[in-house]
Amino acid sequence: GESVGLHLPTLSVQEGDNSIINCAYSNSASDYFIWYKQESGKGPQFIIDIRSNMDKRQGQRVTVLLNKTVKHLSLQIAATQPGDSAVYFCAENIGWQGGKLIFGQGTELSVKP
Amino acid sequence: NAGVMQNPRHLVRRRGQEARLRCSPMKGHSHVYWYRQLPEEGLKFMVYLQKENIIDESGMPKERFSAEFPKEGPSILRIQQVVRGDSAAYFCASSPTTGATEAFFGQGTRLTVV
Numbered sequence: 001g002e003s004v005g006l007h008l009p010t011l012s013v014q015e016g017d018n019s020i021i022n023c024a025y026s027n028s029a030s031d032y033f034i035w036y037k038q039e040s041g042k043g044p045q046f047i048i049d050i051r052s053n054m055d056k057r058q059g060q061r062v063t064v065l066l067n068k069t070v071k072h073l074s075l076q077i078a079a080t081q082p083g084d085s086a087v088y089f090c091a092e093n094i095g096w097q098g099g100k101l102i103f104g105q106g107t108e109l110s111v112k113p
Numbered sequence: 114n115a116g117v118m119q120n121p122r123h124l125v126r127r128r129g130q131e132a133r134l135r136c137s138p139m140k141g142h143s144h145v146y147w148y149r150q151l152p153e154e155g156l157k158f159m160v161y162l163q164k165e166n167i168i169d170e171s172g173m174p175k176e177r178f179s180a181e182f183p184k185e186g187p188s189i190l191r192i193q194q195v196v197r198g199d200s201a202a203y204f205c206a207s208s209p210t211t212g213a214t215e216a217f218f219g220q221g222t223r224l225t226v227v
Contacts, residue, residue, distance in 0.1 A: 008153050034215065043117075043204050043218035044156065089155055099144055099208045099216055100169055103155035 008087060012110045019077040019111075023090035023104045028071060030092035034101065035064060035075045039086045047075070047088075077109075085111045116140065117219035118187075119205050125225045132192040132199070134222045138207030145188045146216060147180060150202045162188060195226045 013019050025033065031052040036044035050057045050064045050073075057064050063076040073090050087108050091101040116139035126132050138145050143164055148156040161169040162182035173180065177195075182188040192199055202223050206216040 032214075036218075043119075043220045046215055046217070049215060091156075099146055099206075099214065100158050100161055101146075101148075101156075101206075101216060102158065103148075106153075106155050 008106050008108045010108045010110060012112065013080050015080060015082060015111055015113050017080055019075075019080045019084070019109060021075045021077075021088050021107045021109065023073040023075075023107075025071050025073055025090065025092045025104070026102065027092060027094060028068075029094050030102075032093040033064070033066060033073055034091045034093070035062075035073075036089045036091060036103075037084075037086045038089060038106070044089060080109075080111050082111045082113055085109055117205060117207050117217050119203075119219035119222050121222060122220065123223050123225070125227060126195045127227055128196055129194050132195050132224055132226075134190040134192075134203050134205075134224070135187045136190070136205030136207075136219060137187040138205075139209075139217055142207035142209050142217075144208045144210065145182050146206045146208075147188070147190050148204045148206065150204060150221075152201075156204060159190075192224075195224075197226050200224055200226045 034049045035047040037047050038044045048059045048062050048064050055066050061078045065074045087106045089106045090104045118137040120135050145162045147159040150156045158172040160173050160180045177193045179191045202221045204221045206218045208214050208216045
């Protein structure tokens, strides 16, 4: 059902520390996953993606880990900066359904200077 | 995501009026998706369109909501006889192909029904 009115999970970290944001996805048939960053009043911004035939992918300061056994996705941000403060969403895609994405609830990352 | 253009950015409508939200996809993208976001929630898929075709409308409310993506011009999400519960942020995304590919999002239209 809808989780109307609930606050987002929040992760608070110190500037320079590493952040780990977790996500449980729903469908074992999902074969493509994306992490998005959403700042207040803006649209989701692509961070990094991973396909189901991989278990790890690295970008600039970010790493995504995929554990298909337990349907778990994580985003690691190295040396977190104040500009990283935002809400982070994982999204899953079932390829044969086209580009439709199913979004998780989101985690609010707060970086303390 | 600056390439996906949505307008207006903010829209205020009285109950019972119609709301029209526009989305111009990135250049070269022929796949458009509409999502709705309630406060402190994730985005919920509404509809997937290609030029002149609705591919998947499984997330669209059965009444009052419609979407189109004509051969020429932007995609339009239309909400008739708006109610307070329609107040939300509506996001459009586009992609160059279907399937497992990155979708680029616009900045959204924030609809407020008073």
